[in-house]
Amino acid sequence: xxxxxxxxxxxxxxxxxxxxxxxxxxxxxxxxxxxxxxxxxxxxxxxxxxxxxxxxxxxxxxxxxxxxxxxxxxxxxxxxxxxxxxxxxxxxxxxxxxxxxxxxxxxxxxxxxxxxxxxxxxxxxxxxxxxxxxxxxxxxxxxxxxxxxxxxxxxxxxxxxxxxxxxxxxxxxxxxxxxxxxxxxxxxxxxxxxxxxxxxxxxxxxxxxxxxxxxxxxxxxxxxxxxxxxxxxxxxxxxxxxxxxxxxxxxxxxxxxxxxxxxxxxxxxxxxxxxxxxxxxxxxxxxxxxxxxxxxxxxxxxxxxxxxxxxxxxxxxxxxxxxxxxxxxxxxxxxxxxxxxxxxxxxxxxxxxxxxxxxxxxxxxxxxxxxxxxxxxxxxxxxxxxxxxxxxxxxxxxxxxxxxxxxxxxxxxxxxxxxxxxxxxxxxxxxxxxxxxxxxxxxxxxxxxxxxxxxxxxxxxxxxxxxxxxxxxxxxxxxxxxxxxxxxxxxxxxxxxxxxxxxxxxxxxxxxxxxxxxxxxxxxxxxxxxxxxxxxxxxxxxxxxxxxxxxxxxxxxxxxxxxxxxxxxxxxxxxxxxxxxxxxxxxxxxxxxxxxxxxxxxxxxxxxxxxxxxxxxxxxxxxxxxxxxxxxxxxxxxxxxxxxxxxxxxxxxxxxxxxxxxx
Numbered sequence: 001x002x003x004x005x006x007x008x009x010x011x012x013x014x015x016x017x018x019x020x021x022x023x024x025x026x027x028x029x030x031x032x033x034x035x036x037x038x039x040x041x042x043x044x045x046x047x048x049x050x051x052x053x054x055x056x057x058x059x060x061x062x063x064x065x066x067x068x069x070x071x072x073x074x075x076x077x078x079x080x081x082x083x084x085x086x087x088x089x090x091x092x093x094x095x096x097x098x099x100x101x102x103x104x105x106x107x108x109x110x111x112x113x114x115x116x117x118x119x120x121x122x123x124x125x126x127x128x129x130x131x132x133x134x135x136x137x138x139x140x141x142x143x144x145x146x147x148x149x150x151x152x153x154x155x156x157x158x159x160x161x162x163x164x165x166x167x168x169x170x171x172x173x174x175x176x177x178x179x180x181x182x183x184x185x186x187x188x189x190x191x192x193x194x195x196x197x198x199x200x201x202x203x204x205x206x207x208x209x210x211x212x213x214x215x216x217x218x219x220x221x222x223x224x225x226x227x228x229x230x231x232x233x234x235x236x237x238x239x240x241x242x243x244x245x246x247x248x249x250x251x252x253x254x255x256x257x258x259x260x261x262x263x264x265x266x267x268x269x270x271x272x273x274x275x276x277x278x279x280x281x282x283x284x285x286x287x288x289x290x291x292x293x294x295x296x297x298x299x300x301x302x303x304x305x306x307x308x309x310x311x312x313x314x315x316x317x318x319x320x321x322x323x324x325x326x327x328x329x330x331x332x333x334x335x336x337x338x339x340x341x342x343x344x345x346x347x348x349x350x351x352x353x354x355x356x357x358x359x360x361x362x363x364x365x366x367x368x369x370x371x372x373x374x375x376x377x378x379x380x381x382x383x384x385x386x387x388x389x390x391x392x393x394x395x396x397x398x399x400x401x402x403x404x405x406x407x408x409x410x411x412x413x414x415x416x417x418x419x420x421x422x423x424x425x426x427x428x429x430x431x432x433x434x435x436x437x438x439x440x441x442x443x444x445x446x447x448x449x450x451x452x453x454x455x456x457x458x459x460x461x462x463x464x465x466x467x468x469x470x471x472x473x474x475x476x477x478x479x480x481x482x483x484x485x486x487x488x489x490x491x492x493x494x495x496x497x498x499x500x501x502x503x504x505x506x507x508x509x510x511x512x513x514x515x516x517x518x519x520x521x522x523x524x525x526x527x528x529x530x531x532x533x534x535x536x537x538x539x540x541x542x543x544x545x546x547x548x549x550x551x552x553x554x555x556x557x558x559x560x561x562x563x564x565x566x567x568x569x570x571x572x573x574x575x576x577x578x579x580x581x582x583x584x585x586x587x588x589x590x591x592x593x594x595x596x597x598x599x600x601x602x603x604x605x606x607x608x609x610x611x612x613x614x615x616x617x618x619x620x621x622x623x624x625x626x627x628x629x630x631x632x633x634x635x636x637x638x639x640x641x642x643x644x645x646x647x648x649x650x651x652x653x654x655x656x657x658x659x660x661x662x663x
Contacts, residue, residue: 002125003128003129004125004128004129005033005037008029008034009037009038011100011102012038012041012078014041015075017097018066018072018075018076019076019097019098020043020076020078020097020098020099020100021078021079021086021093021097021099021100022045022078022081022101023083023084023086023099024080024082024103026104026116026117027082027375028107028124029078030045030080030373031122032367033125033316035370036367039074039369039370042075043074043075044073044074044076044077045080045373046058046079046080047373047375048079048081048082048088048089051090053458054079055090073616107128108127108135110136110139111131111144111147111148112139112141112144115144115145115148116144118182118184119181120181121375122316123148127148127151127152130147130151134147135147145184149180149184149188153173153178153184155180157188157191160195160197161197163249164252164254166202167249167252168252168254168258170212171262173206174267175258175261177209177318177322179209180207182207184206185203185206188203189203189206200246201215201244209267210430211429213262213267214422214429215244215248216248216259217268219247219250220259220268220287221271223248224271227279229271229288259287261305263286264301264302265302265305265326265330266302266328266329266333267329268287270287270288270289270294270295271287271288272289273288273289273290286298293341295333296337296341296342296344296345299333302330303348303349306352307351307352307355310359312363313363313366317436320360320648321433321434321652324411324434324648324652325432327352327353327356327412328411328412328414328415330352331411332415332419332536334349334533335412335532335536342533353648354630356648357629360646360647360648360651361646364613364646368615369616371436372384372617376389377392379655380565380655382438383435383447383565384438384449384453385435385453386403386435386453386655387403387452387453387476388453390403390513391477391480394512394513398561399512399559400511400558400560401512401560402513402514402516402562403563404516404518404562404564404565406518406520406564406566407443407447407519407522408519408521408566408569409521409569409653410569410570410653411434411569411649413535413539414566414656416536416539416543417539418430418656420540420543425552426661427660429658429659430658431656431657431659432654433655435653435655436652436653437567437568437569438615438617439651440592440624440644441569441591441646442568442592443568444463444464444466446568447466447517447568448466448468448469448472450565451470451472451476451489452476456618457616457617457619457620460622469489469517470489473489474489477512483510486512487512488505488511488515489514489515490502490517491517491519492519493551494519494520494523494542496546499550499554502554506554506558507558514555516551520542520547521539521566521570524538524539525641525643528640528641531639531641532570532571535641552658552660553660556662561657561659562657562659563656564654564656564658565655565656566653567653568643568650568653569643569650569651570642570643570649571591571642571645571649572630572641573590573630574630574631574632574637574638574639574640575632575633575634575635575638575639575640576628576632576636577635577636578634578635579593589643590632590633590634590644591626591627591633591650592625592626592627592645593624593625593633594622594623594625595625596621596623598623600623601623604625609628609629610625610627610628611625611626611628612624613646626645626646630645
């Protein structure tokens, strides 16, 4: 256990109280490692976001048990208050609860709080050690920024005098998924403004991975032109306004090392050479495809690297989101290969998928329960955080927001759509992340959570249907200050002719938020006959109709900020045998069955490979039984594409902020 975790836990001595109130304005308790450590000691943390929802949880699961002299779900309950105003709490809580005060200002007394509040909680542990070792006296705002840049991000802007030094740092940051907070990126840009590097878009390069990758991709295309190689990826004047021409020192060994890996893992796309290339340095070939087999080799090498880096049980959710993203890039590339090139590496990719699933399921057993309580202010961790995050974005000045939910969209299929948009939409940019769907990864469970902002047990009466989604979406936004006339919801979008009616609705001056379900991917998946490789061709044909780019342009033209996500993904699965139980199972999915009692859930025949994984976020009488590994409850040996289970391709879905530069 780290010194940082120890410092937080010392505020919660065991057996001192069974009901605590933590005034926690900086969400320190909602760090996944802190939550995990508290849970191991018998403490459950519940954020106080809604008094009625909290009281229901507290009264039903804790107080009733304590009053009966029985054990509650945990030995102690911690009410986490995001602030210090106790008047927001019911008086009976304040009367019986034991108070604890936690804040960044108290834990980092020698650093500027105005800077600290911009630093992601994932850095708190390292910052705590650096603060105790190196912060000898109180530091002002500027000095605190320099301190954090030096000790956390290992950047000293005053020493970045050469182009190769700057690009090495930029690429290193984004490869490790640790772009600078905007506050620090602005600080570095101000320092470098009067240097030879000052002409670069420094702030955007340091803070935005998607922006940086597009700039580097364009720079790579220009670099290859030295060898008379022309890229098949199109560029245009409009895109150049968003992604300026800059020179990247690709030849420098430090830069080249990171670039190699980014090509292997899919952050950068190799350029297809029209014919044989001569006099080309060997190191350039990782970003060049001069024969069909070369792309297969890139996929194979990328798969090896991901397999060697799979997260362990000590990993964070961010590690798994990044792994899912990298795996999605590899799978998308694999499905784009010709059958002849794909066949020799098919088993390697399949083995990677199975290994990733097994590692993820082991991790879920220790950490999944904590995910639903993590803060959403800087990005959703689970799909039910999405509405709350969008509400934060509206408070930050995004007046009009559109949420596009691509039903059933897996990470690899988002990569395919993204690459289509990158080629066809001038100025297209995507800030990519991911979040966890709800288990079981069924539409009625996870998509309702996504639109309602609720955990599934909070919409138990409609958990087997999607008919309440619109009313749940309306209720969330009305609870957050909007009128019904300012809220829009629509399902079943997939054809360009539907955009006429859509434009009429969203163009109304009063409209503020739009929730849109695009269901073409799910429709393709449920009719798939040739697996996910076959789905790739169908998605390509759908993209070529122009529906997605027309939808995006429509929203941008009417002033909407666009966010894209999915309720769940999908996976290639193989039949393990049907469950012939009549009406015993309430929900009869191909990857999961749900039951209303423990005795019914235990009735699954022992000769069919299944596993149980119950979540505290589900209703107590909603018990899933999952098909083992990548199995499905269909005749043995049948190959299908399905969802409902706990594979990495089903459970971790894209969450992307899309922008299109206006010309």
